Amino acid sequence: MKLSFLRPLLEAAVVLLLVLGAARWVSGLFSKRTQVYQTTAARQLRLLFWPLLALGAGLSVLPAVAMGNQPASGFEWALTGGFVLFTLLLSGPALLLHLRYWTLNHDTTLVFQPADNRFEVYEAGLRLPFARRDLARIEGVTCRARRTFWAKYDYLRLHLVDGRVIVLTSLLTELEPLASFLRSVPTERRAVYWCWV
Incomplete structure (x- = not known):
């Protein structure tokens, strides 16, 4: 098979993910829970898992049709295009929101x-000067x-009394608490x- 080198790479990736996950779990047992929230890769992956999986499933059909043993018919290309479009419609809005929230x-x-009773927001390492009493709504x-x-x-x-607006998105943490x-x-x-901002 042409792509036989992919299997060892996928197996290595799975083993690496399992080892990293186990190490994170063990280190989490002995570390103090952090109260500092940033846009971490783990949080982003948690939010992007299903959209990326759907997008990957949609785009994986293209090479199969394009590099098949025999040329694909117009009907097969139409089905492939429809499937790719469907997965883009499923995952595209989440990817756009993620990019907007990340910016x-x-x-x-x-x-x-x-x-x-501590609540502080920092932008690029600098603390935004406001107190809880400065929040208008x-x-x-x-x-x-x-x-x-x-x-x-x-x-x-967060609308402040002086007119400033601070936006906190779900990329940082769960916002309900x-x-x-x-x-x-x-x-x-x-x-x-x-939820476009």
Whole structure:
């Protein structure tokens, strides 16, 4: 078979993932839980797993049809194009949201320790100067399309008294505990089909 070299690579990747996962689990047993949230690769992979899997399934059909033993017919190309288009429609919105959220929060660090009443936001390593009393209102937007790949993408907009707006997205962490922590601030909650900021 032409692609016989892929099997050892895939086996090595699976073994590497299992070893890294086990090492992370063991180190998590002995480490103190961090209260600092950033856009980590693990969080991004958790959000992007199903969209990337769908996209990979759709795009994997193209080489099979293009490099087959016999030339593909027009009908086979139409079916392939339809399948690729379908998977793009499934995964495309989640990929766009992910890219948008990443551009908003890739330099953002959230320090959130509710037990110590600590809530700080840093942009590019610099602390944004505000206190809890400086929050005028909070806008919490969640996705109402629960059975889609982009359902876990939501955001909070913190409107400050001086007019500044701080956007915290689900790339940083789950936002519901943060919204509960700030429940004393007037909060407007909305559910939309697609949570574009």
